[in-house]
Amino acid sequence: xxxxxGSSSSNGRRKSLDAExxxxxxxxxxxxxxxxxLMTAIWIQVASVQVKQGHGTDAPTQAANQLEMELTFxxxxxxxxxxxxxxxxxxxxSVVASDASLWTSQxxxxxxxxxxxxxxxxxxxLFANARITPTNGISYGDLISVxxxxxxxxxxxxxxxxxxxxxxxxxxxxxGG
Amino acid sequence: MQISTxxxxxxxxxxxxxxxxxxxxxxxxxxxxGLTLTSMVDMFSLLVIFLLQTFSASPELMVVANNVELPTAxxxxxxxxxxxxxxxxxxxxxxxxxxxxxxxxxxxxxPLMEKLEEIRNQWQGAHPGKSFPGEINLQAHRGLSSxxxxxxxxxxPSQAYGSIQLAVVK
Numbered sequence: 077x078x079x080x081x082g083s084s085s086s087n088g089r090r091k092s093l094d095a096e097x098x099x100x101x102x103x104x105x106x107x108x109x110x111x112x113x114l115m116t117a118i119w120i121q122v123a124s125v126q127v128k129q130g131h132g133t134d135a136p137t138q139a140a141n142q143l144e145m146e147l148t149f150x151x152x153x154x155x156x157x158x159x160x161x162x163x164x165x166x167x168x169x170s171v172v173a174s175d176a177s178l179w180t181s182q183x184x185x186x187x188x189x190x191x192x193x194x195x196x197x198x199x200x201x202l203f204a205n206a207r208i209t210p211t212n213g214i215s216y217g218d219l220i221s222v223x224x225x226x227x228x229x230x231x232x233x234x235x236x237x238x239x240x241x242x243x244x245x246x247x248x249x250x251x252g253g
Numbered sequence: 254m255q256i257s258t259x260x261x262x263x264x265x266x267x268x269x270x271x272x273x274x275x276x277x278x279x280x281x282x283x284x285x286x287g288l289t290l291t292s293m294v295d296m297f298s299l300l301v302i303f304l305l306q307t308f309s310a311s312p313e314l315m316v317v318a319n320n321v322e323l324p325t326a327x328x329x330x331x332x333x334x335x336x337x338x339x340x341x342x343x344x345x346x347x348x349x350x351x352x353x354x355x356x357x358x359x360x361x362x363x364p365l366m367e368k369l370e371e372i373r374n375q376w377q378g379a380h381p382g383k384s385f386p387g388e389i390n391l392q393a394h395r396g397l398s399s400x401x402x403x404x405x406x407x408x409x410p411s412q413a414y415g416s417i418q419l420a421v422v423k
Contacts, residue, residue: 106298109304110297110300113301116309122421123332124333210398212398216396216399
């Protein structure tokens with residue numbers, strides 16, 4: 077006597093338990109998602125570096141225990157960094173970059189040494205502001221790289237000081253009222 | 254007309270039967286080509302996941318001018334909605350409208366000053382009783398001299414634009 081197990085149809089064949097999954101609508105959905113996301117994707121992220129001009133009315137005020145930095149590009153390959161507290165210079169350093177691509181690493185090295193010397197390592201709000209004076213031979217891209225390094229060392233209130241002779245000419249027009 | 258078997262050669266009928274069988278098999282043969290979609294679905298899934306990461310629902314606040322290549326900086330912050338001053342090596346644009354040649358404006362910045370004053374007056378007219386924030390976005394080509402850019406930056410406070418956002422690429 078034999079017992080047959082499992083489902084069976086009337087003609088004796090076993091019914092298949094496999095289910096077919098239709099992938100066509102899934103592929104259509106993925107294609108639509110890809111088209112939409114391709115149109116809305118942002119490939120270049122634009123950000124901003126804030127600068128408060130030191131000669132304007134928005135120059136940040138300085139507390140008594142805060143430091144000030146002056147970074148002056150004396151030539152295309154040399155920059156001078158002076159750190160002042162209450163008007164007196166507490167730290168001086170020179171940055172030499174024989175090639176424009178070395179500005180970032182050299183400024184970073186000098187600022188790290190300054191952090192060790194002054195004990196300012198990574199602390200926020202120790203610097204009231206930093207004024208940068210560019211010169212001929214320094215490109216705008218290099219200037220931004222140096223400002224980026226300053227911001228990485230928590231020196232965030234940055235100002236750019238232009239040539240003083242031209243500054244007098246351009247600021248001759250005052251805001252009325 | 255009747256054809257007797259004597260008029261047919263030997264094996265003719267066999268050959269006829271075989272030819273008919275070949276024709277039937279040709280008619281019944283179906284060409285089925287299997288297409289493996291698994292890899293394509295995998296690729297689509299990865300593309301969707303990648304593009305979801307670059308998706309942003311916030312609007313583009315700044316359009317970068319064609320002939321301006323922005324410098325890179327890793328410490329940039331979010332852009333604010335403010336007028337955009339674009340400095341390329343040859344021309345200056347304010348809110349995508351040409352102001353003049355870069356060299357000419359360095360000698361005589363009056364056209365730029367007038368347009369900045371006009372934008373400021375429009376803002377003050379639209380926001381009576383509020384103090385002008387003085388924010389402006391500055392896009393400058395990375396190859397420009399830093400002295401040139403600093404001279405333009407020095408012009409801006411005279412029109413009460415003291416908060417300058419330098420546009421960079423992250």
